[in-house]
Amino acid sequence: MTDYDIAGLKGRLGGIKVEDNPALVQQKSRDFYWYSPTLKRQLDHVVGDLIVSPTSEAEVIRTLQAAFELGIPVTPRGTGTGNYGQAMPLSGGVVLDLSGLNKVTAILPGRFVAEAGTVIAEIDKLARAQGQEVRLHPSTYATASIGGFVAGGSGGIGSIAWGGLRDFGNIIRLKVVTMEANPRVLELAGEDLHKVAHAYGTNGVITEVEMPLGPAYGWVDLIFGFDGFQAAAAFANDLGEQDGIAKKNLSVIAAPAAHSYFLRHQDYLARDKHVVIAMIADFAVDATLAFARRAGAELMFRSDDVVPEDGRKLPPGFELTWNHTTLRALRIDPAITYLQVLYPFPNQVALAAKLSEQFGDEVIGHLEFVRFDGKVTCFGLPMVRFTTEERLEEIIRIHEEMGAPIFNPHRYTLEEGGMKQTDEVQLAFKREADPKGLLNPGKMIAWEDPSYDYTSGKTFLFKSLSEKGPDGQ
Amino acid sequence: MTDYDIAGLKGRLGGIKVEDNPALVQQKSRDFYWYSPTLKRQLDHVVGDLIVSPTSEAEVIRTLQAAFELGIPVTPRGTGTGNYGQAMPLSGGVVLDLSGLNKVTAILPGRFVAEAGTVIAEIDKLARAQGQEVRLHPSTYATASIGGFVAGGSGGIGSIAWGGLRDFGNIIRLKVVTMEANPRVLELAGEDLHKVAHAYGTNGVITEVEMPLGPAYGWVDLIFGFDGFQAAAAFANDLGEQDGIAKKNLSVIAAPAAHSYFLRHQDYLARDKHVVIAMIADFAVDATLAFARRAGAELMFRSDDVVPEDGRKLPPGFELTWNHTTLRALRIDPAITYLQVLYPFPNQVALAAKLSEQFGDEVIGHLEFVRFDGKVTCFGLPMVRFTTEERLEEIIRIHEEMGAPIFNPHRYTLEEGGMKQTDEVQLAFKREADPKGLLNPGKMIAWEDPSYDYTSGKTFLFKSLSEKGPDGQ
Numbered sequence A, B: 001m002t003d004y005d006i007a008g009l010k011g012r013l014g015g016i017k018v019e020d021n022p023a024l025v026q027q028k029s030r031d032f033y034w035y036s037p038t039l040k041r042q043l044d045h046v047v048g049d050l051i052v053s054p055t056s057e058a059e060v061i062r063t064l065q066a067a068f069e070l071g072i073p074v075t076p077r078g079t080g081t082g083n084y085g086q087a088m089p090l091s092g093g094v095v096l097d098l099s100g101l102n103k104v105t106a107i108l109p110g111r112f113v114a115e116a117g118t119v120i121a122e123i124d125k126l127a128r129a130q131g132q133e134v135r136l137h138p139s140t141y142a143t144a145s146i147g148g149f150v151a152g153g154s155g156g157i158g159s160i161a162w163g164g165l166r167d168f169g170n171i172i173r174l175k176v177v178t179m180e181a182n183p184r185v186l187e188l189a190g191e192d193l194h195k196v197a198h199a200y201g202t203n204g205v206i207t208e209v210e211m212p213l214g215p216a217y218g219w220v221d222l223i224f225g226f227d228g229f230q231a232a233a234a235f236a237n238d239l240g241e242q243d244g245i246a247k248k249n250l251s252v253i254a255a256p257a258a259h260s261y262f263l264r265h266q267d268y269l270a271r272d273k274h275v276v277i278a279m280i281a282d283f284a285v286d287a288t289l290a291f292a293r294r295a296g297a298e299l300m301f302r303s304d305d306v307v308p309e310d311g312r313k314l315p316p317g318f319e320l321t322w323n324h325t326t327l328r329a330l331r332i333d334p335a336i337t338y339l340q341v342l343y344p345f346p347n348q349v350a351l352a353a354k355l356s357e358q359f360g361d362e363v364i365g366h367l368e369f370v371r372f373d374g375k376v377t378c379f380g381l382p383m384v385r386f387t388t389e390e391r392l393e394e395i396i397r398i399h400e401e402m403g404a405p406i407f408n409p410h411r412y413t414l415e416e417g418g419m420k421q422t423d424e425v426q427l428a429f430k431r432e433a434d435p436k437g438l439l440n441p442g443k444m445i446a447w448e449d450p451s452y453d454y455t456s457g458k459t460f461l462f463k464s465l466s467e468k469g470p471d472g473q
Helices: A006-012 A022-028 A037-043 A057-070 A120-128 A146-152 A190-195 A229-240 A257-261 A263-268 A282-295 A323-332 A348-362 A389-401 A424-433 A463-468 B006-012 B022-027 B037-043 B057-070 B120-128 B146-152 B190-195 B229-240 B257-261 B263-268 B282-295 B323-332 B348-362 B389-401 B424-433 B463-468
Strands: A017-019 A050-053 A074-077 A094-097 A104-108 A111-115 A132-134 A173-177 A185-189 A205-215 A219-226 A247-253 A274-281 A298-302 A336-338 A341-343 A366-372 A375-380 A383-385 B017-019 B050-053 B074-077 B094-097 B104-108 B111-115 B132-134 B173-177 B185-189 B205-215 B219-226 B247-253 B274-281 B298-302 B336-338 B341-343 B366-372 B375-380 B383-385
Touching: A006 A050, A006 A057, A017 A022, A022 A050, A022 A094, A037 A389, A057 A074, A057 A094, A057 A173, A057 A205, A074 A205, A104 A120, A111 A120, A120 A132, A120 A146, A146 A205, A185 A190, A190 A424, A190 B282, A205 B205, A219 A229, A219 A282, A229 A247, A229 A274, A229 A282, A229 A348, A229 A366, A229 A375, A257 A263, A257 A274, A257 A323, A263 A298, A274 A282, A282 A298, A282 B190, A323 A336, A323 A383, A341 A348, A348 A375, A348 A383, A348 A389, B006 B050, B006 B057, B022 B050, B037 B389, B057 B074, B057 B094, B057 B173, B057 B205, B074 B205, B104 B120, B111 B120, B120 B132, B120 B146, B146 B205, B185 B190, B190 B424, B219 B229, B219 B282, B229 B247, B229 B274, B229 B282, B229 B348, B229 B366, B229 B375, B257 B263, B257 B274, B257 B323, B263 B298, B274 B282, B282 B298, B323 B336, B323 B383, B341 B348, B348 B375, B348 B383, B348 B389
Parallel strands: A050 A094, A074 A094, B050 B094, B074 B094
Antiparallel strands: A017 A050, A104 A111, A111 A205, A132 A205, A173 A185, A173 A205, A219 A274, A219 A298, A247 A274, A247 A366, A336 A383, A341 A375, A366 A375, B017 B050, B104 B111, B111 B205, B132 B205, B173 B185, B173 B205, B219 B274, B219 B298, B247 B274, B247 B366, B336 B383, B341 B375, B366 B375
16 A cells, blocks of 8 residues: 555645645545445455645646556545445545535526535535525535535435436536546536446546536425334325425335434434425425325424424434434444335335335335436335344345345445446546546446456455455455 | 396496496407317307406405395406316306406515416516526416416426426415305415315405415427427427426427427428427536437427527417417417327327327327326327317217326316316305305306216206307207
8 A cells, every 4th residue: 555656746746735644544535434334344444645635626637647647546535425435545545635626616597516525515505595505415415525426426305306416407517637647627518427427536536516406495394103114105105296395305214213213303203103204395384284184194293393492403304314314323223234225116115115024123114205217216225233244135135136126335336336237438438537547446346357247246356455455355 | 148237236346447348348258268169159159247357355355245245147367368268257247357466465485476367477577586487387378367377277387397286285375255245355275275276266266376486497498300209209208207307398299280380480390390399497408408319309499599580589489388389270270179188197108199190180199298196297288170079079089988088178167177077175165155156157067057967978058058148059
């Protein structure tokens, strides 16, 4: 790991902020990979050699140029809120901390332009001042960077209205710097966006993002209680299909998890109730309550009805959902981990219920409703009581056998976490934009090992990682 | 028709604008009923006795109170842009012209409040100045009143994003004046909205409307050409399912109708092309074109690429769609009429294509894509080359036999145009709000003839209309 000419690199980066204090380097070499016991075992020792923190595109270009010349790997990073080691430097080298690229360049009707490291909440604050807001964000809204979300995320809060980042229209334009002797600055739009979106920064460094904005509303959190998990899921699905009700998020958490893990909301929740958490525009609350009464749903909580002194103690509803659900569970029960499941339309409710029954208390139901290819369906982020990696693999296999594809959050490669096949577009772009393969090494199997067999059932083990790792057996 | 004490009524309405000039009364007794040869035959002679044009809720109350006392029917009306005789006074009496209630009371984040007679374009102008716009409107945006749309419409432009007026959330609140000795002013919200929305003003006079607003974007008209009708429909369906592309309208017109009837767009269109007309947010045009290229669609027209001097001659794209399609066809071929068809999800594309083939040139395909119960599907407003009423009925029957329900636009009653059964909620509210049955008589079968058999296949003939009509045989 220390074979790189880090001193030579530092010499070339005069004027750019760098950091080699080991504790700080270790901190910035990590993300939320420890959600996964598998990734924790595999990646716990991963650390870069140097943090470089540019504050402008020109500094990014200088950094990439120098690292290219010296053959030093560069792993770009936003604020490190990913869950799969996306931003962890498997081959050491430079961790390119982009959080200093944090200027919002423009808020326009229907869209914004911001530097990649800008925290989403900061963009949203400026957009909301103009009656608009960021369409999609992860539950780490308050800390995640927009570039990191584009490079390593897929959707989240807002996906019930707008689908996911992979969908045409949810990203307008990206500015990307290549890793070459003379780095180029490319503007990608339309079809070309697929080259670098959700590529973990393996084939270009995103420096600027242009994305659409939705209308800003006063959002109200509503929590409904149900006696059965399937009833809760069916209600959420039906509410998701209410086209006239403006909504931003729609989640289902099985009993007793909501009561057990959402400590600050605990007084409002009952242990035996499966809950639906909905984020609804203030002007649509009446309509939602009318719809809920018709469906026989019991209202347990509405954030617009809480006295301010109590309300100030509560996190926003979306911080009970997506991977914040997992986080809250982990804080109370460190043995919890999770999966990422797609329950395909049109059987999503029955399938989610069936899988929830299948595993009983070992896999605790957690659904996030989204628009997917034009239909309302749900992803699952079920909480798993972890025992062994073998059992985790077995649970995954049973899901897939029962018709629920898994986006495996216990893998650090693009392919194993995603579509389990080579993304030819991303690979071709890496050949062009990162000819030496220095950007975020080890994350794109197609680059590292073109002969890898996705049907083998074997976990890909990145060579560099296995060589240096404590358990690179 | 002249049995009513119109002189007595006028005496009681001092200070309120009234009109009894026969030419003007006839004009204000009509709507676009003549789209239908059947309704033209049945309703051509229909005329009120007096137009009353209040300019405030207080004047509405005084008018209803006086008419109630004298037993004179009152048919409320916006600007008369309906197509089914909704606002035509079948029993004569008062035509209550609400176009003088035209104040926009408030534009708030996500919603507006306006008097019922306000023209939708006027509301939109004020909303757009604040970055918002009316979610749903008919193609008669420039002339239709918001109250008339709520009372007699169902959806239209915007329904691809927000569903229809029947959906929870698309109307927030209605203020309604009852027809009693002492008219009450009721505020209806949530479940109660169903009492008076789409009731043709048969059970209350809507005086104020509160509805949600969507985000205002710069909308671009894109027209794509296809060799086959089914290919056009399939592309529109897929584009409708692109969750990330902000769109406001999405229509398909079979060849050669677009070329033949859209005279001001004719230079851009080819006679042999079936077209998809899409209204897309300016910032989503790139994404839409990338999607279209992938689908092999040919771009024929984009409104943002037309030189201003040509652009000024063109109507907005949405004035080529919904019932403006029919209107443009009628102007060129007066023998054209139309139907209203639902092609249910998930077989909408194949079914629409099959029906289009079934009738050849007699029924010219015209689809409007919408969200319906959470899914993208399409309504049809096919143009029919009219020969006889019998053949029209036969065409309707074939549609229904093939699985495509018809919302019959050749009927003036709520039930026959809609669900072909009694709406118990609307009927119960009429008993309460219009005990004498004086509001818009003849439009609610359940009130006029509770024993009417919807399965009889017979057209309902309103007694009062049959007594006075020229062909009340």
